[in-house]
Amino acid sequence: xxxxxxxxxxxxxxxxxxxxxxxxxxxxxxGWNPPVDQFPALNLWSSPDEVVLTxxxxxxxxxxxxxxxxGNVVTLEGERKEDASIPAExxxxxxxxxxxxxxxxxxxxxxxxxxxxxxxxxxVLRVTxxxxxxxxxxxxxxxxx
Amino acid sequence: xxxQSTEVQVQRNEQTRDLPVLSPATDIHETxxxxxxxxxxxGVRQEHVEVTLENRxxxxxxxxxxxEPAGKELVYREFGPAxxxxxxxxxxxxxxxxxxxxxxxxxxxxxxxxxxxxxxRRIEVLAEG
Numbered sequence: 427x428x429x430x431x432x433x434x435x436x437x438x439x440x441x442x443x444x445x446x447x448x449x450x451x452x453x454x455x456x457g458w459n460p461p462v463d464q465f466p467a468l469n470l471w472s473s474p475d476e477v478v479l480t481x482x483x484x485x486x487x488x489x490x491x492x493x494x495x496x497g498n499v500v501t502l503e504g505e506r507k508e509d510a511s512i513p514a515e516x517x518x519x520x521x522x523x524x525x526x527x528x529x530x531x532x533x534x535x536x537x538x539x540x541x542x543x544x545x546x547x548x549x550v551l552r553v554t555x556x557x558x559x560x561x562x563x564x565x566x567x568x569x570x571x
Numbered sequence: 572x573x574x575q576s577t578e579v580q581v582q583r584n585e586q587t588r589d590l591p592v593l594s595p596a597t598d599i600h601e602t603x604x605x606x607x608x609x610x611x612x613x614g615v616r617q618e619h620v621e622v623t624l625e626n627r628x629x630x631x632x633x634x635x636x637x638x639e640p641a642g643k644e645l646v647y648r649e650f651g652p653a654x655x656x657x658x659x660x661x662x663x664x665x666x667x668x669x670x671x672x673x674x675x676x677x678x679x680x681x682x683x684x685x686x687x688x689x690x691x692r693r694i695e696v697l698a699e700g
Contacts, residue, residue: 467650468647469645469647469650469651470645470646470648471639471640471643471645471646472644472646473644476643478640480637482613482677483677484611484612484676484677485611485676485677486676512600516601516602517599517600518600518606519597519599521596521597521598522609522611523596546676548613548637548674548676548677549614549615549676549677550637
């Protein structure tokens, strides 16, 4: 299992765990659940050799995103910068949030930090994390006597 | 015997696709000369965006197409292929020929210049006497 983690203080919202439960149950019935309360929204795929993570980061300059790996935890960190040229009083509607974000995911195995690849296309980040060679299962030959 | 072939006009209605329809987060701001609409459309390619302005209703329609890894097990999902659709009613007359739209890093930016008659005019105040 993979366990997405977050640094934000979840203790501030007593209903958070309930929302999460609701979301998990909804996910059992639907393919996925569009309203995600965390930025960026993540998807994860795994195979015995690698993990692929995708994240929706519209409006984030790829230069402002940091992907770091410590052991089996991968962290996405970055900032969506505000367009400072717009005076606040000229907004009719403001729904796109700006600021710093960070999300971490614990992976099922350690990954080769040097071989992690990340690319960004149309506001979607895709990170490929190959499994560390030393953690791959080894086949043990059984000799018949 | 002749058979008359009738061409069936198939209206392209994206809502018939079995995709969730999302309302993209949007910022709208106004300057003296233009109205700017900025919408988050992650995973949308340039060719899959459609912006229409009919009467005073501005509609943004888009479809996200994100290539997903094949041959791997999906273990966690928070987003997926989707349609984006949202309409706004403009209160100002805009110059239809000068509307520009561009998409970058999954963010659509529409610039709608106000029509000349809708732009503020400075009225000179003359002192009498």
